[in-house]
Amino acid sequence: METSMDIIKNYYFSGKNVSLYEHQKKSIDEIDEGRSVLVSVPTASGKSLIAYYAIIRAAKQGLKSMYICPLKALAREKFDELRAIGKGMFTVALSVGDLDAGTDIINRFDVIVCTSEKADSLMHHNPDYFNDIAVLVLDEIHNIGDQTRGPTLEILCTTARIVNPDIQIIALSATLQNAPQIGEWLDATVVRSDFRPVPLKKFVIFRDKLMDDEFQQIDSLKKDIYELIRKILYDGGQVLLFLNTRKRAEKFAMDISEQMDERMFPSSIDIISEDGDRNAEVVNRIAKKGVAFHHAGLNTRIRTFVEENFKSGRIKVITSTPTLAAGINLPARAVIIRDLTRFSDGYSSYISNMEIEQMLGRAGRPKYDDHGEAYIYCPSQGAIDKVKDLFENGVEPVVSAMGKEKIVRFNTLALISNHFCTTLDSLYTFFDSTLYASQNGKGTLKDYVDQVTGYLENYGFIETKGQILKAEKLGTITANLYIDPETAKIIVDMFEENEEEMSVARILYNICKTPDIFTLFVNRDDYESLSAFFDEISESPEDEDDMAAGKTAMLLLDWINEVPIYEIEEKYSVGSGDIESRKSSAEWIVMAASRLAAEFRRELSYPLDVLSLRLKEGVRDDIMSLISIPGVGRVRARRLYENGFKKPSDIAKSTVQNIAILRGFSKTLAENIIKSAKTMGDSSE
DNA sequence: CGTGGAACGGTCTAGACAGCATGTC
């Protein structure tokens, strides 16, 4: 009989002699006993290894596992690691929103790495898939308390355990104050530790004084944190500086880069193409000095550029909004938290201790730094009190966020649609098994369930026959599309309109009014163009949400009318990352609208499909066929079209010379495009 | 009367998950 250590050595470390940390050993012993575990230790303490062990152990017995992450980027990271580990032993699939893996991946792979929403979505189709899964890994499970996305994890967990009571749960978490409570809910053995492989030294900055974690002054800082950053850099460390707005992140990055001595750093850093992207230009300029900023206004390409160059050490300082606090593993010798407050819902407030801990957890690179350093900047006595609270009381308890009508509504529809709950009583029982009920008492979600089933019946999502709740067509489609019932309602209401009223602008406006679209913030400068837009679509905004939806619709309209990125950035004061995220969610909702139309307003289905594709590519409809050629995007397609190449077949018939002569087309590119265009002609005719 | 600059008031603010087909009396 192989011991746990043997298995890890043989299968994971390929025979290398590795000693495990105490919390890893304890967890592995529990896993060997077939029990579920909740591992609560600080970040960067080798928690994933515990999950990998459970997965390997299951695979060895021919059993399947699912690894659930809170973020796509994290899922990719774990997927790569698991694939490397599993080589020759088990197969691994990555399933996240923008990847088309199909609903049958559970049958085809041994291990599935996915986001919690993806797993939830699979469950909307068929909850029984949990029967085929022996090990369920829930990474970063402290996110279960997250206001918007926590309940997804909670529902997933609840369902999995009802469907498959034997499922072995490996829950990994940052330090949890109420670990025993969560562990009890999960029926898992709690393994807790404060162990950090790289020790963390905490400091506080207050009025030009540098203090230790007992608020004793150990140094003075004449030039604020710039002096501190310089010191860390000359000492060979890297710095992550957290701020609370994008503008501040950018400003600090600029200021720091101006103070940097270029000779300190090799100028070997690559440059990313700018394409008129304002952020790319700035990042290129300051990255040469080893500095960059990071926030959601950056598109994926620039973000990856910053992350990769920080990992390789070419970038020494990143100034960041909370984007980097969670998410991919990007440690630095020193973390500086400059802002402890954040503005939201009309006023400024302190961020949670949990969030501060997440940022602190980035300090110290395993294998590179013998310790990590965390500096918390306090501008006021209030901030000092906040830090004292953090040091003395630690993180807040993790509390279920299920108690909101919108969330209960979304999940209730799913439970009815997939036949998991067929009566009101079974819904009550289900919600009594949630973390919310375990924290607030059984029956505490009953009122919500009553309300939302009323809503769902009223608007035709479900029907009641005696005791039996059954999803109507609208309900099933909605649950399978993974859209909010309110979104479906807005779309179906839109189908009532006459054909001639349905301009693209109006459709986009309706789409942006759905709760599944994250709208843009409206500025004073937007009022004028917004009122013009509302005139054009003959609507009058009733509140700020309508204004925000209008602004977002305007941006999308510009996008599909081929307005250059930099003009959109300028006009709406957004970054290319904002455009990227809006277009992808709009594309999803419009596709969902097309599916709903197929059932409820057939003739709109095709035009909505076309609109979805236009959103994806950012083009007018005349160049849609050109876009499908690899290497041809909105800009090149338009140029081809203007020069007489209106269809792929026009290109297939042409010569390299004729195309390479166009601006922006090299000879190689022309060759490739012609080659692709030819094969396309073959397959489509 | 012209100018520099302090004082004042208005404005603005983080992040990021999801689908798509296909059936039947």
Place this chain on the structure above:
DNA sequence: CTAGACCGTTCCACG
């Protein structure tokens, strides 16, 4: 509730 930077305008002291 637990903010703070920025920017344009106003207003006052002073030459």
